[in-house]
Amino acid sequence: MNQIPTKTLAFQVDADRSRPQAEVQQRVVELPLAAADTVDDNAVLVAISHSSVNYKDALAAVAHPGVARQLPLVPGIDAAGRVVASKSANWAVGDAVLISDEAFGTSADGGWRQLAWVPESWLLPLPSAVTPAQACALGTAGITAAWSVQALVDHDCLSGTFPLLVTGASGGVGSLAIEILAQRLGCSVTAVTGKLSQESRLLDLGADQVLLYDDFVDTTTRPLLSTRWAGGVDTLGSAALATFLRSVADGGCVAACGLASGTDLNLTVYPFILRGVSLYGIDCTRYSAAAKAAMWRKLTTDWLPQQGLQNSRTVRLDEVPETVFALLENRHSGRCVVELPPVPGV
Ligand SMILES: NC(=O)c1ccc[n+]([C@@H]2O[C@H](COP(=O)([O-])OP(=O)(O)OC[C@H]3O[C@@H](n4cnc5c(N)ncnc54)[C@H](OP(=O)(O)O)[C@@H]3O)[C@@H](O)[C@H]2O)c1
Incomplete structure (x- = not known):
């Protein structure tokens, strides 16, 4: 990558919590992207190609206070893509990764955006047999x-x-x-x-x-x-x-x-x-990084759910609201993967 972009397309949710019954705004917007010298040491910039819509994301997308712990928020508790810049010794440009952390998509912006700086500890490696879309079908x-x-x-x-x-x-x-x-x-x-x-x-x-x-x-x-x-x-x-x-x-x-x-x-x-x-x-966020990495390895090898990899539905960012309401109204089945538009030059 020649130069780190200064903006990223994202699906953002906002609401005025001080007003009862305030309308929730969902919009696809361009958000500023932090410059490399302003982010923490060990931060990694991921070009996100895929995310997903989980039940928790559907709650975040309607600004449920138990899930959307900051507003405005970019939901998306899963995201996968490749590393495009790295301040970490453990991750190199080109590495294929899944982003997974309790804060991601709840108290920090999540995966419904093209680019994200994240701490290195939020990353799991994708095995070569699993594409970013498939990683998010599991998620x-x-x-x-x-x-x-x-x-x-x-x-x-x-x-x-x-x-x-x-x-x-x-x-x-x-x-x-x-x-x-x-x-x-x-x-x-x-x-x-x-x-x-x-x-x-x-x-x-x-x-x-x-x-x-x-x-x-x-x-x-x-x-x-x-x-x-x-x-x-x-x-x-x-x-x-x-x-x-x-x-x-x-x-x-x-x-x-x-x-x-x-x-x-x-x-x-x-x-x-x-x-x-x-x-x-079961609270999947409470395991140590090592335990999480070991379980991710098991899920993507011995326990790999082949049909689960193949049977997900894919939507664009602008189609997310429809999926959110289908999930909340129990009209949806299986997994839904969100495909992010690529960033030119990245
Ligand atoms: N503990 C954790 O760490 C953790 C992690 C991830 C998810 N979760 C939770 O696990 C649950 C499932 O998550 P998910 O991502 O699989 O959600 P999902 O894809 O929306 O699946 C939930 C399923 O539950 C059934 N359902 C939904 N609303 C219902 C209702 N009102 N009454 C009866 N059945 C209903 C539907 O299946 P059928 O129509 O087939 O019955 C629906 O497909 C959610 O509550 C989520 O918050 C917990």
């Missing part, structure tokens, strides 16, 4: 699915007689978890989805059985239900997680990573003290 959803599966491995849930269950199955985390469990680890998996239209896709991913959300969820107050599952992955919370925990077999484990249907959990302690069930919380 945080893939990493979360992998940590959830790891919890089931660690709790010895994969070799029992009961199948595993995955809720929110057609979503990013759910579909990637199904593929890893069924295709990479040979487990029997039941998928719970609210969308009948997704049944054949979930069977293709490797689920043995697909249950509709309304048939699965038990709204009675019975403290325990018949045992049906060795454990599994919950992306929904609320009534789905409460039903799930009440029907897990002795010694089973549920990796709870999501809240797509709610944050409440109406339950007694019986599943835990009469069946020894474990509820294992």
Whole structure:
């Protein structure tokens, strides 16, 4: 690269939080890019070719205060591309990278922009077999699915007689978890989805059985239900997680990573003290850099979800709002990759 550009195209969200019900503004704008001599030592400039739209990004895009911790904000918790300038001894120009950090897209600008200076510790290397678009098709959803599966491995849930269950199955985390469990680890998996239209896709991913959300969820107050599952992955919370925990077999484990249907959990302690069930919380941002790098390596090698790499939908920056609302209104399935326009001369 001859010269570092001074501007980058970005999708920015803003709202006046001092005014109740203030309108959220979403706009594609040119933002200034910091000069190399003004950024921290060890900062790396990445030309972002791809990002993605996660549930968390959809919340950031409507300025949800729990996710958009600064305004204005460029959302996008995943981004991939190549290094175009580096003040770090560990990253060289031309390296293909994924950007992943808790602050990225929440308390610092994220990946819905062409260029980003980031601390070197936010970068993970892309293996040669994985393109930036594919890295974003996996992204945080893939990493979360992998940590959830790891919890089931660690709790010895994969070799029992009961199948595993995955809720929110057609979503990013759910579909990637199904593929890893069924295709990479040979487990029997039941998928719970609210969308009948997704049944054949979930069977293709490797689920043995697909249950509709309304048939699965038990709204009675019975403290325990018949045992049906060795454990599994919950992306929904609320009534789905409460039903799930009440029907897990002795010694089973549920990796709870999501809240797509709610944050409440109406339950007694019986599943835990009469069946020894474990509820294992997943927060993919809380692992050390070394653990995160090791899990990313596992996800992109032994556990690589091939269908997940191929089946994402791609949108441009100006098409992001439509995807955001589809996600928030539960009209969207699978992964959505955002393609950024290249910066001329970079
Ligand atoms: N803990 C962590 O570190 C971590 C990391 C990433 C994501 N997450 C969380 O994990 C969850 C899933 O994330 P994602 O990126 O996979 O989201 P996603 O792609 O939007 O998938 C969520 C899925 O949940 C189901 N769903 C959505 N709204 C629902 C509702 N109101 N009632 C019932 N089901 C509903 C839908 O699947 P079906 O139609 O198939 O049921 C949807 O596809 C989110 O809550 C996200 O915040 C947590």
